[in-house]
Amino acid sequence: MERGSAYHHGNLRETLIEEGIALLAERADGDISLRQLARRVGVTANATYRHFANKNALLAALAAEGFRRLQEGQGEAVRGADPGQGLREAGLAYLRFAWRHPALFRLMFGPTLNRQGDEELTRVAAASFRALRSAVAAAHGLDEEAAGVEGATLRTWGLVHGLSHLMLDGQFGWRAESPLAVAEQALTDAVDGPL
């Protein structure tokens, strides 16, 4: 939190990421402008170019931070659950993350970002998939490399991810309950029944 001189900000890069996520949380539509973020931080738009190659790189950093937080949330959920319920809890954590950070979630996936060539981003995303796969394997009592685990992981991921998107896009809105509740119910039913 240390501030440098009036001229030199001190730790602009981290501040931009922090405030960028905050700004993303306010604008529901999810597109933020570089200049707006710079103004909020109290710095010129071009100052950001000392820390990120361009807007896309900045957004990629936000997304990477998002993946880290998502994985952290899932980790907590799994640890706090009795074994056998881990997969369900991880899925619910995924849904709740999307619900609480809709714009960030859409940035992490979604086409705004050009993921091509961003090494860190692909790394955290891959780690996220491996974590899910191990949860799926554990839920079925299988080895992580066993046949069928990969496919089951894909189906689970697809379901959770799809429910997240439909929820955020307001496709559950016309129903009585809260969209989050609808998605949670659908996920629970799927996990309890055979997937």
Place this chain on the structure above:
Amino acid sequence: MERGSAYHHGNLRETLIEEGIALLAERADGDISLRQLARRVGVTANATYRHFANKNALLAALAAEGFRRLQEGQGEAVRGADPGQGLREAGLAYLRFAWRHPALFRLMFGPTLNRQGDEELTRVAAASFRALRSAVAAAHGLDEEAAGVEGATLRTWGLVHGLSHLMLDGQFGWRAESPLAVAEQALTDAVDGPL
């Protein structure tokens, strides 16, 4: 295709939708500019304002046309399949639509569009859901209003929708096969096995 005078275009509204979808197909990232579209059609940017309240309304019209085409494609797929395979074919049609029209697909769902208050758009989207529900009911040999059909529809929709998004976002790209093939396989497995 009739052209009016040099000054009056003739049927600008339909042309904008047509060329808008074409333009969307070219720009993979999926955001098109009003002025670019107007230039392509051979008309001033402000001319579009005679037919659409603003850019959002234009995009909504594109999305609505997209929903119509999606539903048409699903209808064909279901009719051309033997009964019992209808649901799977409908889902595969959904996947292939997303694969062939990624930008349009993301526009139809996704936050670029402000769906609030666009009556036509919510209507076609609701029709799409009803069609899916009847396919789910038929696949399980149940009445459309039977208990559990709604939930099963949600799960199916979620899975297909999620696979579509993950596929488009390149999350299956690191695998050997084509992303479309990966998604189709996952869907087929889910439908064959109990969902």
Place this chain on the structure above:
DNA sequence: AAGGCAAAGTTCACAGTGTCAACATTGGGT
């Protein structure tokens, strides 16, 4: 301690965007 250099911010500039207000050109109905 003095000096200088590279890192980190700033200002200026430019092309492109969505949209508003005012003006121009038409074709169809009285």
Place this chain on the structure above:
DNA sequence: ACCCAATGTTGACACTGTGAACTTTGCCTT
């Protein structure tokens, strides 16, 4: 034949992402 409403155009404005040139400052070397 006329006129008016529908349909286009021009000009303008605020805003965006980004490049080039300039300024300030903290740290490292002597």
